[in-house]
Amino acid sequence: MTDFKNGQELLEVCKKKQCSISEVMKQREIEGTSSTKKEVEDKMRKALAIMKEAVRKPLEDPKPSMSGLIGGEAKQITGYRESGTNVCGTFMNKLIAYSMAVLEVNASMGVIVAAPTAGSSGVVPGVLLALQEEKGFSDEQMTDALFHTAAIGYLLMRNASVAGAEAGCQAEVGAASAMAAAAVTELMGGTPEMCLQAAAMAISNLLGLVCDPVAGLVEVPCQSRNAIGAVNAVTCAEITLSGVMYPIPFDDMVDAMYKVGKSIPFELRETAIGGCAGTPTGCGMRCRI
Amino acid sequence: MNFISAFEVIGPNMVGPSSSHTAGAVSIGKMARKLFKEKVTEVTFTLYGSFARTYKGHGTDRALLGGVLGFATDDLRIRDAFSWAEKMGVKYQYIADKEFVPDHPNTVDIRMTGENGTKMQVQGQSIGGGKIKITQINGINVEFTGEYSTLVVKQIDKPGVVTHITQCLSNQNVNIAFMRLFREGKGKTAYSVVESDERIPDEILEEIRQNPYVQEILLIQI
DSSP: OOOOSSHHHHHHHHHHHTOOHHHHHHHHHHHHTTOOHHHHHHHHHHHHHHHHHHHHHHHHSOOOOSSSSOOSHHHHHHHHHHTTOOSSHHHHHHHHHHHHHHHHHHHTTOEEEOSSOSTTTTHHHHHHHHHHHHHTOOHHHHHHHHHHHHHHHHHHHHHSOOOHHHHOGGGTHHHHHHHHHHHHHHHTTOOHHHHHHHHHHHHHHTTTOOBOOGGGOSSTTHHHHHHHHHHHHHHHHHHHHTTOOOOSOHHHHHHHHHHHHHHSOGGGBSSSSSHHHHSHHHHHHHHHO | OOOOOHHHHSOOEEESSOIIIIIHHHHHHHHHHHHOOSOEEEEEEEEEHHHHHHTTTTTHHHHHHHHHTTOOTTOGGGGGHHHHHHHTTOEEEEEEEOSSOOSSSEEEEEEEEETTSOEEEEEEEEEETTEEEEEEETTEEEEEOSSSEEEEEEEEOOTTHHHHHHHHHHHTTOOEEEEEEEESSTTSEEEEEEEESSOOOTTHHHHHHTSTTEEEEEEEOO
């Protein structure tokens, strides 16, 4: 059966089968769940459709979150871009707006795809959909890219953690960012080795990031952290695709991330006690809700 | 180690904002509905731990109710579960018990009353990433996830009942993944829980019912 337990094994399978990471992951899914190619592709197409809707909706019809802490940011950021005077240019503005849009949908009880979690659900769609518009990739290439993100996320789930309560935001937004960085590298023609390098770099850039949601809600600072995860992903892909090497292997970074996560104090692992949640303003927001 | 599917990473498709406090809550409510054979007319949710403290901000209340109404984790009607419950003739209430310390921080007790007056209690835990465990039925501790086809047999704790059940499973060529027996006490009410990777044929219910000590059978298919 097509399977792999770490990044090294994934690269070996890719080499042996002369396949991309997305193809290997799709094949693993087909064999591991006794499904047909069409079944797993249809399922991924549905995830892509939900992601597209979650990016689009807040730009047209923004809704406040359950608590009222967030809502409308993506539309405002898009408006700033349309003013023609923005700092980041079109592509980066879209990355930011799209990833934050998904968190608005999530916080207002709309439908999203956890990728790998609800709190980090903006990074992967934000990056992939902004890139699709920029480069004209097909939907088929997008579903393949989602299989690629699943391969990286699976390894993080298996060998570390993707739960903020266990290993902080570095395990949620950090993981999502690594998944997106690797998928972008493949879409832009990088080799499987380069994809894992981009993912390793993405993890290292966000290493130690704590999980400190104000009032315990997936809103502040989660929404803007998704934007950072998205920007970090394309930054790492850009560096890697230029040929600049990241020296620490992916598997080492997965272990490092898990170890760092375990040493993050309890107050900074989704308990809403420390960090942003523990500031006087954060506590005040909690009381008002 | 269990197989981790691509759709556990890119998924679940869900109504936000939290996989544990929203999607998991929907799944517990849905399992409770499946375990209760009658149409639910009244339901009380007792929330413990983190569920009791943060349920409003995470929509856990709507999610649990939506599950009991039969909605899937990605059904947008969850957002309006209160008005759907009224339309569907289901009365509901919530009790936030912040004193009791449960085994798992995301625990809920669901007490349902049916149209014929039958009552049932189901306890569930949301254990992360939208995954759940059912931990109690009518006060008896059990444990199953609903990820497999699950057969739950309510029986009197007497010799031969479990043999009868396994014989019926073998007759229908069902491969057992897990099987456990949970009981109130010797000779009292017990639950056999059988989980299988494949679909369990419906014909098995009639066969199992032949044993005089079998009181009730529930079958939840994947």
